[in-house]
Amino acid sequence: MxxxxxxxxxxxxxxxxxxxxxxxxxxDPARLAAIVEAQTxxxxxxxxxxxxxxxxxxxxxxxxxxxxxxFLPTIPPAVYAHEALHALAxxxxxxRCVARDxxxxxxxxxxxxxxxxxxxxxxxxxxxxxxxxxxxxLSLTDAYGLARPFAADWWIGGIAIAERHARRGDEHERxxxxxxxxxxxxxxxxxxxAAATKSLLSDYARALRESGRAPVPIIFTFSxxxxxxxxxxxxxxxxxxxxxxxxxxxxxxxxxxxxxxLCRETWRDVLGFARAKGLxxxxxxxxxxxxxxxxxxxxxxxxxxxxxxxGQAA
Numbered sequence: 559m560x561x562x563x564x565x566x567x568x569x570x571x572x573x574x575x576x577x578x579x580x581x582x583x584x585x586d587p588a589r590l591a592a593i594v595e596a597q598t599x600x601x602x603x604x605x606x607x608x609x610x611x612x613x614x615x616x617x618x619x620x621x622x623x624x625x626x627x628x629f630l631p632t633i634p635p636a637v638y639a640h641e642a643l644h645a646l647a648x649x650x651x652x653x654r655c656v657a658r659d660x661x662x663x664x665x666x667x668x669x670x671x672x673x674x675x676x677x678x679x680x681x682x683x684x685x686x687x688x689x690x691x692x693x694x695x696l697s698l699t700d701a702y703g704l705a706r707p708f709a710a711d712w713w714i715g716g717i718a719i720a721e722r723h724a725r726r727g728d729e730h731e732r733x734x735x736x737x738x739x740x741x742x743x744x745x746x747x748x749x750x751x752a753a754a755t756k757s758l759l760s761d762y763a764r765a766l767r768e769s770g771r772a773p774v775p776i777i778f779t780f781s782x783x784x785x786x787x788x789x790x791x792x793x794x795x796x797x798x799x800x801x802x803x804x805x806x807x808x809x810x811x812x813x814x815x816x817x818x819x820l821c822r823e824t825w826r827d828v829l830g831f832a833r834a835k836g837l838x839x840x841x842x843x844x845x846x847x848x849x850x851x852x853x854x855x856x857x858x859x860x861x862x863x864x865x866x867x868x869g870q871a872a
Contacts, residue, residue, distance in 0.1 A: 562608055562649045563679060563713055566743050571775045573840035574864045575651065575745075576601060576856075577610035580638035583631045590642070598646050600853075604860055606648060610745065610842055611635040613653040613685060640673040649681060651715065651745075656701040657687035664701055668708045683715040683745055702739035709740060718744040718776055720754040721798045723761070730761040734771065743774050745842055748781040750820070751798040752827045759828075763835040777840040778828060780821045782859055783807060784814035784852040791846060814855055818862070825863050841867050 565571045581593050601609060613635045633642070639650040656664060672678055684705065686698035705714050716736045723729030733744060749755050755778070766773055781797075783789050789807055793799060799807075803820060810816035825841070832839045841863050845856035 562681070565607070566713065566775055569838055571838050571840050572867055573607045573775070573777065574860065574867065575608045575610050575777060575840065575842040576604055576606040576860055577612060577779065577842050577844035579612045579614050579846075580633040580635055580642075583633055585633075594642050598643065600857060601646055601648065604857055606860070607840075608649040608651050608681070609639065609643070609646065610651045610683075610844070611639040611653065612844075613655045615655050615657075615685075615687075636667075640676055644673070644675065650676075651681040651683060653683045653685055655685045655687075656698060657685075657695040659696045659701070661696060661700065661704060664696060664704050668705055668712060672711075678711050679713045680711065681713045681715065683717065685717055699739065702736070702741070706740050713742055714740050715743040715745060716741040718746045718758065719796075720746065720749070720751065720758045721796055723758040724751075724754040724798065727761075729758050730765050733762055734765060734769070737771075737774055741774065743777060743840075745777045746779050747795075748779045748792060748797045748844070748846075749824055749828060750792075750803060751800055752824045753800070754798055755828050756831045759832055759835055759837060763837060773837050775838040775840055776832070777842045778825070779842040779844060780825060780859060780863060781844045781846055782814060782821065782852050782855040783817040784847060784849060784855060786813070788847050788852065789813075795846075814851065818855060818859055821859055822862055822866065825866055829867065839867075 560568070562573070565573055578597065581590055585593070614632050632638075635652045635654070639652050643650070654667070659667075672680055684698060684701050686701075687695060702714070705712060716733075718733060719729060733741075736744075746755070759776075762773070781792065783792060786808060789799070789804070806820065807813050807816055829839060841860075843856055843860040843863060845853045847853070
């Protein structure tokens with residue numbers, strides 16, 4: 559069986575990830591143990607190709623409106639992935655917000671030996687500041703440069719944002735620049751706007767063709783929306799909803815069921831378009847809500863979208 563790295567390096571990775579955020583710092587130990595047990599049980603049943611563990615940032619300075627839920631710091635992603643979930647024997651992809659790093663702290667993190675039982679190369683997604691970074695913080699460009707000497711030890715990924723492409727029209731150029739800097743795969747924000755995503759893919763495919771360069775995998779993220787409050791948070795985080803689709807959700811008798819249907823339709827559209835362009839793609843499903851109903855829906859969505867990706871009957 560091919561390893562995760564081998565599949566990420568292939569022309570048809572067909573990878574399926576599941577994403578989650580670590581619990582809050584200071585979570586009661588008994589409560590933390592219950593969370594770990596529930597997540598471990600669920601992930602063993604789902605059997606994703608990898609677990610994505612996010613590094614949450616306080617993005618309140620990016621938005622004029624108040625955050626729907628207060629931001630609370632979480633357990634560091636690498637700690638949660640490799641210590642709390644050490645018994646979960648699937649690869650972990652750890653996000654790291656480099657805006658909180660100095661060159662020295664990031665270099666120490668990259669140079670540290672892997673935790674016991676974690677194979678090399680490890681996988682990480684480097685994330686920049688959500689807004690203009692403070693002068694003292696590390697830039698994403700500099701972070702890629704610091705990671706380059708550790709290419710044998712780390713398989714580094716980046717973020718692809720179709721919404722930014724819709725505003726600026728240059729996200730495909732960012733993908734090329736990040737790839738040249740050492741990015742070997744990309745993970746998107748949650749996809750609800752198929753048109754914006756297809757525009758990014760079209761420009762990326764054209765730029766690859768014109769430059770004679772090879773694509774790297776793009777992993778598309780999908781997240782269920784089970785309430786108007788979740789919708790508000792998704793929008794606050796910068797995820798684009800076409801007006802008609804937002805209305806469909808708000809007018810639905812069952813918003814969660816409707817969001818699952820719309821995610822599946824969007825995935826078919828984006829997947830077919832990406833494959834027609836010859837782009838290697840994969841899937842990531844998350845739940846930004848901790849409500850039991852929405853978490854369970856994310857598991858159901860993962861199963862359904864994986865079946866679509868692999869041409870199986872759902």
